[in-house]
Amino acid sequence: MSQYDVVVIGAGPGGYVTAIRAAQLGLKTAVIEDSKIAGLGGVCNQWGCIPSKAVLKNATVLHTIKHADKFGIAVEGVTADYSKAIDRSKKIVDTQAKGVGFLFRKNKIDLIEERGRLAGKGKIKLEPSGKEITAKHIILATGSRPRVFFDMKADGKVVFTAKEFLSMRDLPASMIVLGAGAIGMEFAYVLQNYGCQVTIIEMADRLLPKEDPEISAEIEKAFKKLGVKFHTQCKVEKVDQKADGVTVHVTMADGSKQTFEAPRLLSATGITPNSQNLGLEETGVKTSPQGFVEVDEWMRTSVTGIYAIGDVTGKFPLAHVASAQGIACIEKIAGHHPQPLDYGKMPSATYCEPQVASIGLTEPDAKAKGYDVKVGKFPFRPNGKAQGIGEIDGFIKFVVDAKYGEILGIHMVGPEVTEILGEASLAMNLEATAEEVDVTVHAHPTLSEVFKEAALAAVGQPIHM
């Protein structure tokens, strides 16, 4: 029977990062990952963050070529084989997965390619081998999977979730996208650019409903221009899933009934935790009614020695949050003094064009919390770099507390804003105020000058307005 200090169940961005840190801290570590379920890197690498970025790049390249005339470049006879985009993404996935495997070997982490199930305190039963291993600390990093409603079945023929979508090698003439969150929006952008007519159906009153309303408005403008059809405040009554397509029955915002038909449908309506078949109940690990594992600030579950990180905790289902939770969790276990996570300062990004990136409170949320809110906003249009690269749509918006200039939230829509997001995170985590951002010299010409100007707009008068 193998004995470990730490066993992590799941090799996604939460689990594998945690395992590496555990090994670095001198703990004997194993990771259990059933390659039939996901593989190294988890959903993030296999059919999430990584392959979608590859496919999105294809879409933006295609978009640039289609609009090459604005650079005075005439391009004729363009053909775009979507299956090549998928092939390219698969290669990247394999490279990344191998990278994780390499890091495991380098850090002497045992990879156990089975399924793990809690078998009492400190014990894990492996399936199918039936072997048992013990660990002083067990970290559940089993993640989540797409949540599919309306009795649909994600068959990869008519109905798709992100997982099936990233293996779909051909494109239909049209596709319905249920849900206008990050995943729905990114794939809608890919499809529309490749010539597949997209119709987005969203329950909330706007696209990207978790973002600041002004961001949603800007992205709606862009999607309209792109040719994406979308309907908000829709109540889906039922979906007929047939062999050759779907019919979606919707009660529209105005109360009228409408049906939408398409050969395929992408369901992007949230996640559900992978907390079944883990032996949680038998071991006494408490879960929420939705099945998320309940954890405290150091990711400890209700059972001593068992921890949970990432999507399965339902805290903030993003890869980087899972990694951060895992690092805090394992450093605490190792007796270090990590900082507790501030879930109010977690960045999030959406990779359609223009990109969307944000952190912290939206303007309405900040007001609802009682802050005396000041807003600083600056568009990309006057920015020299934006003009140069030909991407002038979008803006950066600072939401600050009037009294001390405390940055409550930063909301960005525009070119490469996901790469400016790091500066926003740093500013908020270091508790810089809008003033410090303003007095920080930003290189010219860069898109990040807009970031500085937006901060300045919040505390004074921007220069280039």
Next chain:
Amino acid sequence: MATNVLMPKMGYDMTEGKILRWLKQEGDAVTKGEPIAEIQTDKVNIEIEAFAGGVLARILHGADEDVPVGEVIGIIAEPGEKVEVPAGSAGKRTAAETGVIGGTMNEAGSGEGGEAVAFEAGAGSGAKAHATVAPGACIEEPSRVAQANADARQAAAGAQAPVRGEGERVKASPLAKKIAADQGVPLAEVPGTGPGGRIVKRDVEGYKPVAQPAAFVPTAAVTEVPLTRMRQAIARRLSESKQTAPHFYVTKAIDMTEALAFRAQVNQTLTGAQKVSVNDMVIKAVAKALKAFPNVNASWAEDKIVQHDRISVGMAVALPEGLVVPVINDAYGKTLSQIAETAKDLASRAKENRLRPDEFSGGTCTVSNLGMFDVESFTAIINPPESAILAVGSTIKEPVVRNDEVVVRSMMRITISSDHRVIDGALAAQFLGEVKRLLESPLLLVV
């Protein structure tokens, strides 16, 4: 003509006293020199005598009230004289000191303006005037404000790890700095919980000044012991000493064999209170050593070092409720038997709370002896404004090497605590060496 009765200052560090009880009531006749009230200071209970004869016309502070030194507590007048209740000396005092105090308060980071003490004049006879103090008002003496901050620092240090070392950079987020500046929070005193001990917003918002450490919530399992003035004084003064004076310690083992023999010999001829104790000999040795090392017989005075002409050695006397340090004035000029007599008298009166104020002030060095408690050695905290204190252990028979032979000698260890601002290591060692030389050749104590 009316005469004000003031809260007397009994000792350099007394800042306020408590009125235990009035021995006279308003309207009572008093004669000059007659005790009229009893007050409690940090160290003793004493009676206040009338400086003038007449009638006790007004009592301005009743029993159990703490009154700052120098404040009017009562008024003696001629019989029939109309007495103006002073908008008085207390008000003037505060006003006069506001400038100084205000400065201190600002340094201490208080944003409150100094509202002067407002006296409510008693309209009718017998009406007691009382002071009303606005929140944050500057009624406290500068030293006490500073002390309050020192207390806060110390309490904070006790509650958790020290906030940060002397001279260590205060790391704080820009937001934390802004909030602190706006709200008058002294950043240097805020423990930081951010990465690397950085002070972040939550630390400033969660910072509680002075009151925080005192806000100890008793559980059912504790007994609360109210603080006596003496306990308060010990806590305040010794905390201040240990925090402000950089202490260092030098220990020497002293061969007391000869001294014990000498003592036995002289005590055969001396009687009663004149009989000499080991402690008396230590005091005498210290007094003589101080004469030889005037730079030890000195005090730190911020911008200078003051060397004292007088050589007065304090001796720590344990009391059930704490300790006092009566002083043997001019210990250098006193013979051993005079020191013995004085020490016995002071110790016995200290235990009865009957010391005069001048008997526990003015020391230039202190001897603290725990020899009677079978203590090998210990370190003591300097009694400010002195610069050194000697901690005397028990005299114990021990095997020691003399001329390459192991012999049994009576050994006693003395540890000197020195204020490094005044005394350096070599000096402390030399001074203690002189004490050792005197005690090991005890005849030197009488020549």
